[in-house]
Amino acid sequence: MIFVTVGAQMPFDRLVRNVDTWAGRCGRNDLFAQIGNTAWRPGNMAWTAFLDPPDYRQRLFAADLIITHAGMGTILTALEFGRPILVVPRRGDLNETRNDHQFGTARALSEAGRVTVAWNERELFESLRRLDSLPAPQRVASHASCRLLNALRQFVRREATAPAFQPVTGESDPASPIGFLGPEPRQSRRRAA
Amino acid sequence: MLMIAEATERADTTTRKTRILAVASGGGHWVQLLRLRPAFVGEHVVYVTVNRAYRAEIGAAPFHVVNDATRWNKWGLIKLAARMAWIMLRERPDAVVTTGAAPGYFAILLGKLFGARTAWIDSMANVDCLSLSGQKVGRWTDLWLTQWPSLARKDGPRFEGSVL
Numbered sequence: 001m002i003f004v005t006v007g008a009q010m011p012f013d014r015l016v017r018n019v020d021t022w023a024g025r026c027g028r029n030d031l032f033a034q035i036g037n038t039a040w041r042p043g044n045m046a047w048t049a050f051l052d053p054p055d056y057r058q059r060l061f062a063a064d065l066i067i068t069h070a071g072m073g074t075i076l077t078a079l080e081f082g083r084p085i086l087v088v089p090r091r092g093d094l095n096e097t098r099n100d101h102q103f104g105t106a107r108a109l110s111e112a113g114r115v116t117v118a119w120n121e122r123e124l125f126e127s128l129r130r131l132d133s134l135p136a137p138q139r140v141a142s143h144a145s146c147r148l149l150n151a152l153r154q155f156v157r158r159e160a161t162a163p164a165f166q167p168v169t170g171e172s173d174p175a176s177p178i179g180f181l182g183p184e185p186r187q188s189r190r191r192a193a
Numbered sequence: 194m195l196m197i198a199e200a201t202e203r204a205d206t207t208t209r210k211t212r213i214l215a216v217a218s219g220g221g222h223w224v225q226l227l228r229l230r231p232a233f234v235g236e237h238v239v240y241v242t243v244n245r246a247y248r249a250e251i252g253a254a255p256f257h258v259v260n261d262a263t264r265w266n267k268w269g270l271i272k273l274a275a276r277m278a279w280i281m282l283r284e285r286p287d288a289v290v291t292t293g294a295a296p297g298y299f300a301i302l303l304g305k306l307f308g309a310r311t312a313w314i315d316s317m318a319n320v321d322c323l324s325l326s327g328q329k330v331g332r333w334t335d336l337w338l339t340q341w342p343s344l345a346r347k348d349g350p351r352f353e354g355s356v357l
Contacts, residue, residue: 007220052246072221072318076228076356104320108341114357140357144228147354148314148338152232155312155336156211156288165231 002131003063004033007071008050011038012096015088018121019067020044022128032059065131070102075115082139085115086127113137210237214286214309216300218261218293219243221318225292227251228356229314239284241277241296255284262295264325274299281307292316292356298326305333312336317355319344 004019006012016033017040023031024044031045034056041047051059060066060074061081068074070089078085089106090096110117114137118124127134143149146165153164213236217226223242227250230238240251243261259276262269277299289304289311291297301311315327317340323331331337331349339345340355 009220052249053244054249070318072316073224074221076221076224076317079357101318101321105318108320142228143231144225144356145354148340148356149229149232149354151336151338151353152229152290152312152314155310156213156232156236156290158211158310 001063002028002031002065002067003059004031004035004045004067005056005059005071005074006034006036006038006069007074008036010090010097011036012069012088012090013038013040014091014094014096014121015067015069015124016040016042018124019128022125032063034059065134069096070106070109070117072105075105075109076140079114079137079140080142082136084134084136086124086131086134087115087117088124089117089119208235210235212236212285212287213238214241214280214284214289214300214304215239216241216289216291216297218296219247222292222294222297222316223247225314225316225356226290229290229292233290239280239286241280241300243296259296264295270295274303277303281309288312290314293324294326298330301330301333310335313338313350314356315339315344315350317341317357323350 004016006015016035016038020040020042033042033045033047034051035047036049057077060077060083063083065084065086066078067086070087075085087106089102092098092100106117109115116127116134118127146167149165150163154160213233215226215233215238217223219242239255241257241259243259245258248256257280260269260273262273273295277296281303286304286309289300289309291300292314293316297313301313304311311334313327313330313334315323315338320341323339323344337350338353339350342352344350345352
């Protein structure tokens with residue numbers, strides 16, 4: 001199943017229309033799209049306007065591949081599940097968003113090897129042609145980096161404690177949206193002592 | 194979730210819990226806030242966001258919904274500020290932590306007014322420049338972070354890792 005998503009904030013006709021057209025041309029029937037307020041109604045893929053967060057997470061988990069705008073929420077969750085991600089950044093000049101900040105997000109994440117980016121329609125169709133060879137990114141934990149957690153922990157506790165969080169590897173469980181896999185602070189402090 | 198809940202109960206008996214107001218608007222802001230939760234283990238956390246459906250993701254924690262607003266919607270901003278002020282009065286947080294955007298902006302300003310410590314974590318989506326709300330509210334924070342080293346400055350924001 002390929003999950004196509006544009007987020008909840010703004011419509012994204014260019015993405016939905018192009019992927020829908022491609023699906024029709026190839027006769028694929030394994031696409032599902034979350035299209036928000038997009039005006040284009042897909043004829044070649046199942047779709048819904050919005051999904052509740054648990055359903056959304058489940059869709060990302062169940063997908064073999066995700067085609068999305070450069071929305072941070074979708075990308076972070078898809079990375080948790082290690083799914084290949086094809087990103088189409090929204091363009092400010094087409095009023096797909098207020099400015100071109102999605103290009104910055106897409107560039108940085110593609111440079112980090114986290115996502116594949118289709119910068120224009122030609123690249124989108126090219127990527128769609130070779131979907132099966134899109135690389136799956138490394139799975140990430142369901143929480144922030146230990147460095148950020150430690151900085152926040154110090155802020156929250158108002159004390160310069162020893163680093164409470166150490167890197168661990170773990171896989172995310174879609175059944176538990178809160179799936180917290182890192183070490184629990186008090187335990188680590190005991191271990192350190 | 195279970196691990197967090199259990200840890201919360203255990204911590205209860207030993208130290209006074211910090212009252213944290215964790216604030217984010219929708220989509221990526223909310224997902225990034227949730228990724229910070231291990232730092233809140235053992236504290237009293239109250240969530241504020243813009244979508245009632247997000248409650249399903251935070252278990253039994255106290256939860257408030259505010260309207261989202263942009264800087265082009267003056268009435269929306271006034272309503273948001275009023276609602277956030279009411280939440281501040283009711284929850285009296287020791288600390289405000291936010292990943293943006295508009296609700297976080299007001300949470301920082303009002304939190305400061307009510308004597309809370311404040312933390313702004315600029316969204317990871319802001320790669321080339323800081324969010325406008327982050328730029329405006331940064332100097333009112335006790336902890337001002339960007340998630341990209343290239344955006345860190347000597348007088349803030351700092352870089353201390355990212356949600357990834």
